Amino acid sequence: MKLEKNRTAFIVTIGAFYSFLLFGFTDNVKGPILPALLEKFSLSYAQGSNILLLLYLGFMVSILGSGFFAGKYGNRNTLILAGLILSGAAAGMSLVQQQIFLYPLYFAIGIAIAAIEIGANGAITDIYHEESGKFLNLLAVFHGAGSMIAPWIVGIILGKGMPWQTVYKWSIFPILLFPLIFISLKLITKGEKITQSQAEKNDKQFFFRRDLILLAVLIFLYVSSEISFSSWFVDYLYKARSFTIKSASIMLTVFWGCVMLGRFGASFIVDKIGYVKSLIAAISLAIVSFGLGMLPGKIFASILPLTGLFFALIFPTATALAAELFPKSKAKVFGFLFFFAGLGGLVGPWVVGYSANWLGIARGFPSLSIFMVGSLVVLIIVKARMHPQREQESKSSKL
Structure with missing residues (x-):
């Protein structure tokens, strides 16, 4: 057996x-x-x-x-x-x-x-x-x-x-x-269901908690950034930065390679640094990387895939933060956040595409930076709301 x-x-x-x-x-x-x-x-x-x-x-x-x-x-x-x-x-x-x-x-x-x-x-x-x-x-x-x-x-x-x-x-x-x-x-193993208190089951205001709403907005903005980037990156390099389709596709491959490398590396550091600090550092570096990539010349355009290195830890670390903040309601929380992730994937490429339609891809593609800056603003608010001792306890419990 x-x-x-x-x-x-x-x-x-x-x-x-x-x-x-x-x-x-x-x-x-x-x-x-x-x-x-x-x-x-x-x-x-x-x-x-x-x-x-x-x-x-x-x-x-x-x-x-x-x-x-x-x-x-x-x-x-x-x-x-x-x-x-x-x-x-x-x-x-x-x-x-x-x-x-x-x-x-x-x-x-x-x-x-x-x-x-x-x-x-x-x-x-x-x-x-x-x-x-x-x-x-x-x-x-x-x-x-x-x-x-x-x-x-x-x-x-x-x-x-x-x-x-x-x-x-x-x-x-x-x-x-x-x-x-x-x-x-013939079968798939079934895990034990997480027991929730009756108060949690009857909590009709659960989805209106400020911390959860802020995390949902963060997930929405981040996924809008990532999916917009991956959806329009090749077209942007091809039409606005004079790359061939093949070389632009290779650049997108490098971007996802950076995402993989970033996730692997993040697994060793986020628990030590703390979730919120890691998220703020990651999105800040992503903004810097993206901004440098917008400068004229292929050399600067070649910096853009490095944005994936910093994008990498945002989604899993935000999910881990949600699990820490709502340990007895993870199933509901993940479903809620995944819905906003889908919403971000829907809205982000649509906004960038319409921006490109009005302004051209050279000016439309950089519009995704709005989502990145918005993510940073949300994280600063989350940081301000979290009690410093709570963040320290979270970090200490993982050491």
Whole structure:
């Protein structure tokens, strides 16, 4: 029985990691193919923004629905459904020849990746009760790996003169492997439910607590920054900074490589420095890096991928801070924050796209700095609200 459970845990872990690899790839392949897609269908930046908006609208809808589905039918079935939807969407994207079909297909991709987010996180925390932080960070590394691979593969395909649909055509079989892993399982282990007090269950004002609202705004602003950056970065370098599509795609690969490296390095320092101080330092350095990248010349443009090094720790560290502030309500808190993450992914690229439509990509892309500065302002407010001793106790408890 123990051997069977260990085997199941191993398969689930591999499946969850693989699903996040595909999550990162699928979510970030859109940026590198965007210039080719806009050119193919003669779309404006505003129309391109609307397409990206549909993806994150699907994500937001699915975040709410997938949580309910996973609670009723289990993480295994949630991941199987996500894989089947993603496979169908990839097949559709490989065949699409008319603009109108892009909208439902991107919406379906959004539904699938949100279900992966819910199912994979749930599966990992079900299995690794005592080491959930460690394995969730490893899960995020696989997302970063997929994000890093995406622009590299797209750059090769487009560089050889092949149509952008080829990217999705080649991804169908790898995506199909993902639900097959979970279909092969007979069961998935279930974790113990965190018991909440009756007062917490009846607390109708829970979602109006100031600390939680501030963290939700922070997550919204940060994700707006990151997704806007990854969605429009290739087009910005190509049209405003005289990079080729291939070299611009490589730069996006470097950005995601920096995200991976930053997350790995952050795991050794955030507990010692403290969550809020780490977040303030990270977003401040990201603003400096982005600002230097806006200066004229390719040398300065080459600094932009380093922004990922500082972006890296913001989302997981903010999530860890939320878990620390609301230890008995983590399930509700994470669902709430993930919803705002989806909202940020929806609004950010849309705002930058419309800015590019009005002002041109050279002036529209820098507008994402508004979200970055907003994140810093929110963190300063959070820092001011936190009792200094509370932050010190948080740091000391982890030493």
